[in-house]
Amino acid sequence: MHHEDLSTLPVAILGAGPVGLAAAAHLLERGLAPLILEAGPGVGANLASYRHVRLFSPWRYNVDKAARRLLEAHGWTAPDGEALPTAGELLDGYLAPLAAVPAIAGALRLGVRVGAISRAGIDKVRTRGRETAPFVIRAGGAGGTHDYLAQAVIDATGTWSTPNPLGANGLPALGEELLRERIAYGMPDVLGAARGRYAGKRVLVVGAGHSAAGTLLALAELAEAHPGMRLAWATRGSLMRVFGGGDADGLKARGQLGMRLKALRDAGRLEMHEHFLIHSLALRGGAIEVRGADGTIADIDEIVCAAGARPDLSLTRELRVRHDPWLESTDALAPLIDPNEHSCGTVRPHGHRELAHPERGYYAVGAKSYGRAPNFLLATGYEQVRSVVAALGGDLAQADDVQLDLPQTGVCNTRQAYQAPAPAAGCCAKPAATACCA
Numbered sequence: 437m438h439h440e441d442l443s444t445l446p447v448a449i450l451g452a453g454p455v456g457l458a459a460a461a462h463l464l465e466r467g468l469a470p471l472i473l474e475a476g477p478g479v480g481a482n483l484a485s486y487r488h489v490r491l492f493s494p495w496r497y498n499v500d501k502a503a504r505r506l507l508e509a510h511g512w513t514a515p516d517g518e519a520l521p522t523a524g525e526l527l528d529g530y531l532a533p534l535a536a537v538p539a540i541a542g543a544l545r546l547g548v549r550v551g552a553i554s555r556a557g558i559d560k561v562r563t564r565g566r567e568t569a570p571f572v573i574r575a576g577g578a579g580g581t582h583d584y585l586a587q588a589v590i591d592a593t594g595t596w597s598t599p600n601p602l603g604a605n606g607l608p609a610l611g612e613e614l615l616r617e618r619i620a621y622g623m624p625d626v627l628g629a630a631r632g633r634y635a636g637k638r639v640l641v642v643g644a645g646h647s648a649a650g651t652l653l654a655l656a657e658l659a660e661a662h663p664g665m666r667l668a669w670a671t672r673g674s675l676m677r678v679f680g681g682g683d684a685d686g687l688k689a690r691g692q693l694g695m696r697l698k699a700l701r702d703a704g705r706l707e708m709h710e711h712f713l714i715h716s717l718a719l720r721g722g723a724i725e726v727r728g729a730d731g732t733i734a735d736i737d738e739i740v741c742a743a744g745a746r747p748d749l750s751l752t753r754e755l756r757v758r759h760d761p762w763l764e765s766t767d768a769l770a771p772l773i774d775p776n777e778h779s780c781g782t783v784r785p786h787g788h789r790e791l792a793h794p795e796r797g798y799y800a801v802g803a804k805s806y807g808r809a810p811n812f813l814l815a816t817g818y819e820q821v822r823s824v825v826a827a828l829g830g831d832l833a834q835a836d837d838v839q840l841d842l843p844q845t846g847v848c849n850t851r852q853a854y855q856a857p858a859p860a861a862g863c864c865a866k867p868a869a870t871a872c873c874a
């Protein structure tokens with residue numbers, strides 16, 4: 437296939453989460469054709485796994501501008517900008533109507549999981565003719581496996597489908613796979629569908645992020661109805677990061693989460709295991725014993741692993757990609773989001789240039805663009821896809837004009853976000869190149 441054929445092909449969007457669907461809206465505005473491949477049975481499949489969770493950012497940060505214009509042209513009215521939706525409400529009130537807009541519905545393939553991306557007739561090593569060859573996206577579903585052709589690829593597959601394991605070293609803890617049916621990854625609905633699984637049990641929650649905190653609060657509520665229930669919480673570092681922010685957090689709901697947990701701990705309703713480095717799990721008398729470098733947590737019935745997630749890099753094995761060595765984000769983005777340096781969700785505005793890979797025409801956007809770094813925000817992803825789509829449309833002026841209106845987090849630790857309490861100066865005192873409050 438020759439160069440002139442490329443522009444007749446669609447732009448493939450991998451994943452119909454909030455950022456993938458926003459990319460589709462931006463493509464349509466520029467007269468480019470999207471082809472959206474989604475593994476789940478519906479759009480927003482990851483959000484659907486935690487429908488019950490209330491988001492910490494209000495509606496006004498959660499709706500993409502191009503998507504809003506498209507929806508409003510189809511009679512949609514935006515919800516109250518200051519209200520905090522649950523993940524389910526974001527799905528039902530925004531993503532589902534967006535996916536139903538005919539131009540998007542016609543471009544959407546559900547139940548299609550992408551396994552690999554390459555270029556037509558050209559493997560990773562071959563350079564000649566590379567940039568004019570279409571992308572080939574191999575994806576499978578109930579209808580079999582197909583190769584889809586595209587002029588460019590926007591990879592918005594997120595990270596939620598590939599959670600980090602319990603092992604402190606990033607490998608599954610020894611015994612973790614064997615005990616899989618007693619471990620839930622992510623945010624199970626402990627007050628709803630999963631209530632029976634956790635009621636009355638001794639539950640260990642692992643992780644220091646907002647997902648762990650939210651699950652612990654829900655478990656504490658469940659424990660009020662089941663007095664025999666015991667809760668334990670293990671984190672690799674200290675808990676300053678979760679407790680931080682408070683009233684100073686620009687996202688009020690997120691600040692309150694930390695304060696409520698601190699109260700729970702202070703009331704003695706939480707057994708805490710800070711600096712606990714899990715290496716193995718074993719069964720002892722029918723209960724799980726969790727072994728760490730300096731001790732054990734015994735007599736556990738169920739574990740909730742909320743230790744973050746990682747991007748699935750196997751998709752791009754045949755493409756020329758360049759990632760940060762530890763974050764697995766793009767190189768350019770890494771210094772802005774490294775959790776060793778920052779704990780905030782606020783990064784400098786960035787767009788197609790920071791997201792570009794050596795493989796021209798391939799971009800990872802959304803949660804996947806952050807690799808293993810936490811704190812990705814939807815508003816960041818919406819600005820990313822606005823810039824990337826402008827670049828794909830040849831409008832470099834718009835593509836380079838990146839702007840971002842994000843709330844300050846109030847937990848801007850400069851160093852050792854996992855360990856140290858926030859210094860009084862905050863991270864805004866840092867040089868501009870790495871400032872997270874810029």
Ligand SMILES: Cc1cc2nc3c(=O)[nH]c(=O)nc-3n(C[C@H](O)[C@H](O)[C@H](O)COP(=O)(O)OP(=O)(O)OC[C@H]3O[C@@H](n4cnc5c(N)ncnc54)[C@H](O)[C@@H]3O)c2cc1C
Pocket residue numbers: 450451452453454455456473474475476479480481482483486489490491492493497548549550551592593594595596597623647801802803804812813814815817
């Ligand atoms: C519990 C939780 C709460 C959050 N709260 C907020 C908040 O309040 N505010 C905020 O701004 N951000 C929040 N975030 C962060 C972030 O905005 C969300 O994770 C958001 O869903 C990221 O959107 P995305 O489109 O990049 O990825 P996702 O929503 O993860 O979507 C990825 C999509 O790709 C599909 N997919 C995955 N692999 C494949 C494949 N191989 N082939 C085809 N399809 C595939 C998935 O099924 C999914 O539909 C939260 C995150 C979590 C986990």
